[in-house]
Amino acid sequence: MPSKRLQTTGTVLAVLGALGTVALHWMVFFWTPTEATMGVIQRIFYIHVPSAWVAFFAFGVVALCSAVYLWLGDERLDQAASSAAEGGMVFTTIVLLTGPLWGRIAWGTYWTWEPRLTLTLLLWFIYLGYFLVRASTDNPERGKRFSAVVGIAGALDIPLIHLSVVWFRSLHPTPVVMKPEGPTLHPDMLVTLMVGLLSFTLLFLGLFLHRYTLAAATHLVAVRERRAQA
């Protein structure tokens, strides 16, 4: 196996993330006050927003690793990019599933083609394309290069998603934390959100390290098998 230390670090981070998430659940269901306008359904916010943050972070890692991979051609960067893309897809799927559940109660509809929702769905499809492009070429090296380009282009959607609620008339709530005048959330809600952000980030980093180790090991085994055949 390429790195036992990476796997151990991954396990420690994932366990810390899981423990943080247990604390998050306690805070969400027993400690945080209920939002006055939306009521109980607003509690979806504490997994919806951290999932969105992790997805954006993961796709940021994809874009960064892909750009450096195109420049240096280091195999490990492609492995890191594809591992992060997989995690990004998982967390974007969580965003796309939890959002409509919130919307059904808050807006009366599961889905509406408003800018932020549409751009998030587009992000999911772009990174689905990332994997399709990788798998669709006969030459794996070419597939990796094509998917790196998709990985970089896809990340351009992230600032658009963030700013869409400011630029366009939107049903989606505007940011309550990342505002020039500071967060406008109730302090208890803000603490709960921060615990969610930290836990989900640790969980993602832990699982990402495991996924990266797997990608690196698969590559090593493939190289050895090819050498043995030659």
Add this chain to the structure above:
Amino acid sequence: MRTLKRLLEPGSLTLLLLAGSATRALAQDTAMAGAGLSGQSLRPYAFVFVAYALAWLLVLGWVVAIARRMGRLERRLGR
């Protein structure tokens, strides 16, 4: 089977107690939050629980997928 049942019984009892107290805590909060919320049905609670369950299913799915692929690779290495 019997051991599994023995393990599951206290587990499900704890889950029921947790769910019960969570619902009670949420209901108290909701009642305090304002007159506008007092008319809410139990539907939002179900939606919140479904959202959290879906999130955990997806994360667990990813964990299982990684573990299975790692197992397959180890078997390949063993051959």
